Amino acid sequence: MNRSRYLFSALSFLSALVVVACSDAEKGSSGSSGSGPENGNAEALPCDVDKILSTKCQTCHGASPKFGAPFPLVDRSDLVAPAVSDPNKKVYELVAARARDTARPMPPPPTEPLTAAELAIFDQWIAAGMPAGKDTCVDPGGGGTIDPPTLSCTPDVLLAPSAPYVMPKDVQDQYMCYGVDVEIGQKRHLVGIVPRIDNSTIVHHILLFKADEASPSTPTPCNGGDIMGPLLAVWAPGGKATELPLEAGFPLEGTAHFTIQVHYSNIKGLDGQQDSTGFDVCTTTELRPNDAGIFALGTEDINIPPHGSLDVSCDYQFPRDMGAISVISVMPHMHTLGKHLSSNTVPTDGSEPSNLGLADPWNFDNQIWYDNDTILRGGDTVRTRCAWDNPGNRAVEFGERTQDEMCYNFVMYYPSQELESKVEDLTSPTEDVSCVTTK
CATH class of the missing domain: 2.60.120.230 (Jelly Rolls)
Structure with a gap:
């Protein structure tokens, strides 16, 4: 492998990520609004604590955790449960620590970190013995579903595997790669890329490379050394679409080779999970003034x-x-x-x-x-x-x-x-x- 090819194969650095990177840009559908003791839920959270978790954490840690999150953060029982990563600690202890961790913060960017006032609310609740909430909480707007990233252009190329990946229930962490070849013919410009998440339960993040050569079209186990070519797009929960400025586009001509890497996380050992996640791409024959x-x-x-x-x-x-x-x-x-x-x-x-x-x-x-x-x-x-x-x-x-x-x-x-x-x-x-x- 020549040096420049090696450099770009190194771009598959994300193949070692195991920590969920979630933000409030794509909310889960499981906020804890409307809960309270009068509704028969003895594990209801105080409304100020509920609001913090709903707006800052439940994108991934909802009632049905998404994007590889190992546990929900919806009610009191979730917070006092033993932590998956360290059964000697309770979940609330890890939440309090990660909220203050500047090197590995939770929630990670682009979600804003907990403010000093929010940290104080959480700390005071813990110090008081984590009592259940007494009021019916009004939905703070953090638990609803927000539309996924979109493009201003209309995608004309679908990058998807020829067959879905079926994840074994006894596999917790897996990286799968597949290739898509697109006959471009006359020069075109690639101007927009948007992720298309098929199974949000197990998809952790995805990468798109403009590859030097064809790869198998069915998902195949891979690692960093398997991927070559410039990295065009990275998506993790909370990420956005890639849209180039009107002045430029990535040049495509002849046969374009793309490689997609998907990181899957199945910490809970779910059975029967399958996925065909990929990207939708906009190309145009109306060439932009510049190649990117x-x-x-x-x-x-x-x-x-x-x-x-x-x-x-x-x-x-x-x-x-x-x-x-x-x-x-x-x-x-x-x-x-x-x-x-x-x-x-x-x-x-x-x-x-x-x-x-x-x-x-x-x-x-x-x-x-x-x-x-x-x-x-x-x-x-x-x-x-x-x-x-x-x-x-x-x-x-x-x-x-x-x-x-x-x-x-x-x-x-x-x-x-x-x-x-x-x-x-x-x-x-x-x-x-x-x-x-x-x-």
Whole structure:
């Protein structure tokens, strides 16, 4: 595998995610409104606690948990039950801890974290012995169903497996990949991508790659090394559709190969679960003014000592003869030891630096494309910084396994230039990249 192909195969980093990433952008249908002792429910929650859980947690942790969530958070009995991950603790203890965890927060972005006032309400309820609610709660609006992501364009390409994946009940966590080949013929532009979730009970997240070659059309077990090509879209609960600006589209011509990776979670051991999740795609023969592209910033020169830390900053200067490019979105990426990743411009004209991506603190469980409108010009320098802490007994180096590490900031932009073929220069300490380690 050549170096640039390896780089993009590494984009399948999400193959190790096991924590549910849910937000209030797609609500579950199981809010606990209307419950109270007078309705015969002795486990009803106080209305202020009920509102917090309904608006911030029940997207996944509803009465019928979705997207791999292991338990509901609907009534008092749910909160005092032993935790699935640690039976020595109660669910409410983990909820209180994760709500304050800045590295692995619950709820994860884009849902807003619990406010200080909400945390105080929850803490006071716990301190009072978690009494049942006394009033009938009015629906706070958090437990209803919100329409899934949509596009302004009309999809004309369906990316789906040729047969559904049937998940064994004794398998808790599985990654399946399948390919779809689309005969494009004359050049078209891909301008929009929207997820199509078939079985929300077991689907955890999905990825879409523009692959270099065909893959089996039926779902097949896969891992990071199985996938090659630029990552076009990532979706996890709360995510949105991908829609390119009117100025650009991803070029497609001849036969387009796509690979879809689906992460399934069946912690509860449900039987008979099957799924045909995929993506709907908009393409057009009315070509946009520019082709879109993706490149990466960062370094592969990583060696984190055991029980130690590493903090590396790498400068890359764009070719002076490069025309101006417009950034559409960015996606920082590290693995589980990461603590900080940022990219900032150093413009040649002396203007203020621009943020080209920031993850501080780094959260391995929340990796998405972030909108960005930076303009990069020939001669501009981008400084990318990555920092890690390694509590383990062995040194950790660069690699695509979760127990290895990475330092990449992927940039979606237009107009497409020769940067894709120079991705090795953008990610390795060569004559074009200078890296400094902070002791």
